[in-house]
Amino acid sequence: xxxxxxxxxxxxxxxxxxxxxxxxxxxxxxxxxxxxxxxxxxxxxxxxxxxxxxxxxxxxxxxxxxxxxxxxxxxxxxxxxxxxxxxxxxxxxxxxxxxxxxxxxxxxxxxxxxxxxxxxxxxxxxxxxxxxxxxxxxxxxxxxxxxxxxxxxxxxxxxxxxxxxxxxxxxxxxxxxxxxxxxxxxxxxxxxxx
Numbered sequence: 001x002x003x004x005x006x007x008x009x010x011x012x013x014x015x016x017x018x019x020x021x022x023x024x025x026x027x028x029x030x031x032x033x034x035x036x037x038x039x040x041x042x043x044x045x046x047x048x049x050x051x052x053x054x055x056x057x058x059x060x061x062x063x064x065x066x067x068x069x070x071x072x073x074x075x076x077x078x079x080x081x082x083x084x085x086x087x088x089x090x091x092x093x094x095x096x097x098x099x100x101x102x103x104x105x106x107x108x109x110x111x112x113x114x115x116x117x118x119x120x121x122x123x124x125x126x127x128x129x130x131x132x133x134x135x136x137x138x139x140x141x142x143x144x145x146x147x148x149x150x151x152x153x154x155x156x157x158x159x160x161x162x163x164x165x166x167x168x169x170x171x172x173x174x175x176x177x178x179x180x181x182x183x184x185x186x187x188x189x190x191x192x193x194x
Contacts, residue, residue: 012116019114027106031056035097056102057082060095063134067141076146087145095141098160101133104167108133108175115179125178132174136167 008014036042038050038057064085068078077088086092093099112126140163148159 016114016116020110023110023113024107027109028103031102031106035102056097056100059100059134063100063137063141064095067138067145070138071142071145085141085145090146091144091148093141093144093148099137099141101137101167104133104164104171105130108171111175117179121178121181129171129174133167133171136163136170 009018034049034053035056037044037046038054039045040050061082064080064082067085068080071078071085071087076090079086079088079092083096084092084094108129109126112122112129115122140159144159
């Protein structure tokens, strides 16, 4: 049994899949756990965690304030609270947990951790990808606040699904070029050693 596990772990594809699934599950469920423990009124509410580890409220605040700042720079009148953003004469968005992108960020982080690439490459790619995810989220909030109320897509497709499709396509392209660079680096290093 030990030999089988060792053989599986030595196979790059299996190791990648195990690391991807394990890292994603850990990050995704850790986010859910921390959300549950830091949400006031929850059955397992932990005030200490809410006070010191509530990064979700901080992320929501940054996303709302950045979206509002951009809208105001374009001349829109906005109103916001800790949970929503409205644009005068247009519409608004309510930012719930599923809007924050922790699932997509968990997947992206797990992918980068699992992919067989040097740590130095991961150290720039991971923050760049997480920043890209949240920049796309800000664009989504702005577009929803301005245009979703009268959109032809409303009632046809859920805006979360539409956003996820667009974001996953962009992320797949981003990942493809990064992973392809790994292949090119490996080929170049093999050519240099021969």
